[in-house]
Structure formats: structure tokens, C-alpha cells
Amino acid sequence: MATSRQELRAEETKRAILGAASELFAERGFDTVTMREIAKVAGCSHTTIYLYFKDKEALLHQLSMAPLQALHAQMEAILGDQAMTPEERLKFLSRIFLHFCLSQKTMYTVFFMTQTSRVDESEPTLEIQKLRNQLFGLLQQAIAGCLPVGLDDAQFLAYARIYFFTLQGIIGTYTVSEEPYERVLERLTPTFDLAMEVLLAGCRETAKTRGV
């Protein structure tokens, strides 16, 4: 750490930018926040941001990595907790995932607006894409643990998709809504929990009647 005076300064503005962007993105989502707004909160010119981040999307990715990794760790811990039944694990995981996405509006973009992280680009996208897929993988594992054994791959994939559709629907609905996420959670946590129960029960029920 050769912290010369200018390096310190650079570090500080970078931190200020990340802090400002983090707050604004989490609160209002990716699209509605402008680079100039971030700059104003960070106390610099909007062009300065481009010194440290390739573009708005890169800023989003940089900001998302840490929270996503934390979420990943948390989810892995839950998935490995043998004190819970598979069903409890799935419900807990879903809940964590939902709360995480609802508390950070930018996550809707990260997870579901895939055009933000297209496959054609080179590297910077890849890391977050990988993490994203790992997270979906964990959810898939949790789902797998709750379904009867003997399902073929296609059937299992279909159930996993249906689960993801519902998650995306919830997150999409309340990411766009103006209601603060605390109130959404307060009002609708029982509904979200019920949704997970419904899905689980429905998957099991239909699996019964569709060949083991």
C-alpha cells in the first residue's frame, strides 16, 4: 500500500462514488439513477466516474459483487444446515433471496434484465454472470431436495423454472412499485411464504400424477 497523497485522494473519490451509487441504486434502481446524480452525491464531476468504471453497467457490477457474495455465503450455509428439513431450507432460502432482492432494487436488473449482462461481451460481465448462475444453482438444489426422486431432468427443469418465474414475478412487481420495501415486506411476507408453500405442494402433487 504505497499511499501517496494522490493515491489517497483517488481512493477516497472512488469510495465516494461507490457509496453514492450504492445508495441511489439500491433505493431507486438502475435505470432511474443518472451518472450526474451519482456524481453530485459523490461530490465530483460525472466524467470522473468514467475514470474508475468503464460505464454505468460496470459500476453496477462492481457494486453488486460484494452483496451477491455475501448472499451466496448465507445461502450456502442454509443449504448445508442439516438441522432443517429440505422443505424448511427451501422456504428459508426463498425468503432470504426475496428479501435481498426487494431491499436492493438494483438486483432486479442484475438478476432478471439479462440484457444488462449479455453473453457476447468479454470479461467484466462474466464474473457477475457466474455468481448469478451459482445463486440460481443453489435455489435449484434446494428445490431438488424437496421433490420426489426419479424425476427426469426435463421435468425437474420445468419445476425449477416455475419456481423462478414466481420469484421473478414477486421481485418485478415490487421493484417497480413505489412502496418502500419495509412496508411491502410487512404487508406481504405471509403471502410470499404462502407462495413458496403453494409451489412446493403443487410440484409434489403434480409430480405424483405424472409418472413418479
Next chain:
Amino acid sequence: MATSRQELRAEETKRAILGAASELFAERGFDTVTMREIAKVAGCSHTTIYLYFKDKEALLHQLSMAPLQALHAQMEAILGDQAMTPEERLKFLSRIFLHFCLSQKTMYTVFFMTQTSRVDESEPTLEIQKLRNQLFGLLQQAIAGCLPVGLDDAQFLAYARIYFFTLQGIIGTYTVSEEPYERVLERLTPTFDLAMEVLLAGCRETAKTRGV
């Protein structure tokens, strides 16, 4: 119809604009299409569009009314068809609704991006808002017909919400995807049908264990 020569011309450009916008919106969605693009396809200046439509949103609404009304009629017919069981009706309705939304990307905006039709504005929004709510109402009725009687309002509302979440999830997923909707349908119609079955089975199953 006092069709003077200028009225004819006006009518024609208006039709051209509607046609161009209709195609472009359906194919690529509301946000990604620009007024200048529409104008170019319609063969006029982008400012001309503002002669006939207040703004981009008004154009969207104008375009959406007819298809939505057609959908409404179709859905009402299905809902009133006593030759089907309630479950068949719900599944059919859901299918129709999904196919409709997937075939017209602009419908995602109309139905789910509620900021497009906020409550604060005066009139022009209201009509489409009303129609939208009617459509959701029909789906709700269909759901109600499939659930055990004796559910209290809150419980029923929760189930309806869960249903809508899944629909929005599906539509959101494939509205942003680049895959042409014909291929999506071909690939995933069975999954969509399964989703509706899962939801239905899950609702019934959980309703059993939660008081009547």
C-alpha cells in the same frame, strides 16, 4: 364522414403511424422503440406524431385498447363457457393471456409497468387502466371458481396474487429475452401449462391444511 382531401391525408398518416408503432412496439417493446423510428417507418417526421397523439404513452394506450378489448371478449367467452370445468377454464384463460402478452411485447409495459399508467394523471390513462383491471378481474374469477368455497377474502386475495406473480414472472422473462416468441411458445408451452397446474394443485393443497 366528410372526407375532404386533407381529411383523407390526415387519416392516412395517422393510420401509417399507428401501423408502424404497432409493429415496432409488438416486436421490440415500448422502451426500445423511438419516436423517430416510428416516424421513419410511417414515412413522416417524428413531430407529426405529436399532432395525433399527446405523447409516446398516449400512442401506446391508443394502440393497446383494441387488442385488449378483443382479449377481454375472448376471455369473457371462455369464462362463460359451461362446457368446460372451472379448472379447464382457468388453464385455458391463463394460456390465452400468456400467449397474448408474449406475442405483443408492449403488453408487458401495459400490464406490469404500472408507472406507465399512474393513478395521478387525469383521463387518458383511466380507460386502459380500467380495462386492465377488468382483465385481471376475469382471471381472478377463474381462480375463484377453482378454489374451495369458504376461503376468507384475505386468503383468496393471497392466492390470486400468487397466480399473478407467476404470470408476471413468465411474461417478464420472455419479454426481455431476444428469442422470438414463436420459439418460446414452441419450447415452453408445456412448462407454462404445468405452471398453471402446479399453482392450482398447490393452492388447493395448502387451502386444505389452512382451515377449510
Next chain:
DNA sequence: GTCATAATATAACCAATGGTTAGTCGACGT
């Protein structure tokens, strides 16, 4: 036919957006 009027259309413009370029200013090593 001629001329005023009104409808139709558009070019020029505006502010905001994400992003780039050329250049300023202060710190650092020599």
C-alpha cells in the same frame, strides 16, 4: 382566378441522458 384562412406537416430547437476528448491543475521525483 385570387386571396385569406385553416389544416397538415416539418425544420429548428430544448433539456436530459450516457459517454468521449482535450486540456487544466496539483503533487511527485529528480
Next chain:
DNA sequence: ACGTCGACTAACCATTGGTTATATTATGAC
């Protein structure tokens, strides 16, 4: 002291949705 280099930014660009002043053209009165 001085030249280089890093941090920063003002001025700029193209694109967006939208407005305004202006041109063009058809219509109707005389």
C-alpha cells in the same frame, strides 16, 4: 526549480422525448 504524471473536469457528442415557429397545401369566399 522543473518536467512528468496522475486526478480531475469543462466542453463536447449523439440520442432521447417533446415543443415551437414556420412552411406548405387544400378549401372556401369573392
